[in-house]
Amino acid sequence: MPDSLRRFKAEIFQALAHPTRIAILELLGAGEASAGDLVEKLGIEQANISQHLAVLRSKQLVVNRKAGNQVFYSVRDPILNDVLALMRRYFQNHLQEAYEMLGEMAQAPAESEK
Secondary structure (H helix, E strand, O other): OHHHHHHHHHHHHHHOOEEEEHHHHHHHOOOEEEEEHHHHHHHHOOOHHHHHHHHHHOOOEEEEEEEEEEEEEEEEOOHHHHHHHHHHHHHHHHHHHHHHHHHHHHHHHOHOOO
């Protein structure tokens, strides 16, 4: 794999490396929204939302359009929704494994009981 592709991937993952940016992308996955909508739904200050949107725009993960005095944002490529869904599945798979290990540990006698 070319190093330039690895750098590109790393930059995208850096942009995704904040829970607020993930939340923004998940909301935008359902359709476009204004910054005001995002503020209301996430309960985060406008300035904070704007900073996160700037990062997502700089990595071309979201696009915007102006309508009057409002700016609406949307996910640039729907495949990003698939990436987030895969990450959710990855988390759920490993959460299930951890849950199963806890169940096994609860059933096994403690070392001190032997």
